[in-house]
Structure formats: structure tokens, C-alpha cells
Amino acid sequence: MVKYQEAELNDIFAALADPTRRALLARLEGEDALSISALAQPFDVSLPAVMKHLNVLSDAGLVTREKTGRTVSIRLQAKPMSHAMEWLARYEHFWTERLDRLAAFVEATPDADPDPETAKSPKRRKRPKPTAKKAL
Template sequence: MDENNRLRDVFDAIADPTRRRLIRLLAESSELPLHELTAQFEMGRTAVSKHLTILKEAGLVADRKVGRETRFRLNAAPLKQVEDWVGFYRSYWNDNMARLGRLLEEEDE
């Protein structure tokens, strides 16, 4: 699924703490089967699968069948949207803090 055909917004997908934890787990290893992911949570396989589906719809997770097992891996490229959004506000706050610093220096003089 390419960026133009995503079914779900990346921000919506990462809004849930369980999905952020799944992303972290997948980032820490190259690929994990569903049963290993499920073992990391106090919820059933179906609930974890639903979270993984949301991440897949946002393009953040890919899966593949290996025999009867489904293995998942992270596709971090869509997180660039989040980085860009946060970067804009980082720049905004840096600029505002620099202005505040200059103002405070002028008041001290």
C-alpha cells in the first residue's frame, strides 16, 4: 500500500498506547509472529490482531505468511509525517524561546 492509498491516518494509528507499544516491539526486532506479540500484552490474540490491522491500514506494519504463522514487521516510513509535524513545532518553539531570550536580555540592559 503506497502513501496515497492509505486507509487510515498515521496520527490516528499511533494515538493508542497499545499500538505505540506494538511499533516499539517491532522496531526492536526485524520481524515477530503474532503469538510473540500477543505474549507481550494482557489481551487476547484477537485484540492484538485488531491493533495490528489498524497499523497495517496506516502503512506502518507489513505482514507475511510463513506456513500457518503470520509474521509482522515495521514499516517506519509513514512516521516521517509525525517527525515533520513535530519538527515544525520544534522550530516554532525554538524561535519563540530565542525571541523571549532576546527580550529578557533587553530588559536587563
């Protein structure tokens, strides 16, 4: 079961990794269903390229296709994203806890200056200037 979940998460994150696929999902978010040609209309890519993106989204379970006559309608399926959100929530808790501890440490440090412009930089030793060699 764990391997199935890992494969499902891999497919979801791979599908969401592409900006065109995220834009396709965003278009579907506000609509009940769109035909493939209506969905592809605002994108500056070919219809076959949109079809390939939809195949990736479909394989990840993020969209479903429904054929009525000659028209194929695409619908958003948000349920698989809940699995990804659950996975991300675990790491959100992890990082929130770590960042809270870091903030407490920084606030407790007496010499901490939050303004980088007024913070004193460490003193640097100056290098001696090279001397010119005199010609004999």
C-alpha cells in the same frame, strides 16, 4: 495530493495515539519480524484486541504482514513515520523560534527573577474584618 497526505498523516497520528500500539511498534523496532502470538505475549490484552491494534497499524502503513505457512509475521515499516516527522519538524522550527524570542525577552528584562521563591509577589489589599453585630 495534499488531501492524500492529510489522510495519511491522520492515519499515522491516530495509530500512534494509543499506548498499546506504540508499545507494539517499540517491540518490533528491535526485531526483524515477530509472529502475532509472540508479539502479543507480553501484553495484558486478548489476542483479538492485539489483532485490532495491528489492523490500525497496518492501515496506517506502519506494519506489514507476511504469511509463511500458518504463521503470520509482522514487520515494522518506519517510512510512513518520516512523513509525520517532516510535519512535526515544521512546527518544531516555529516553536523553537518563538521560545528563543521569549528567552531573549526574559533575559533582557531587568527585574526578572528566575527564582519564584525570592520573586516579590504583588501587594494585595487586606479586606477589613467583618464586625460582629451587637444584639439590642
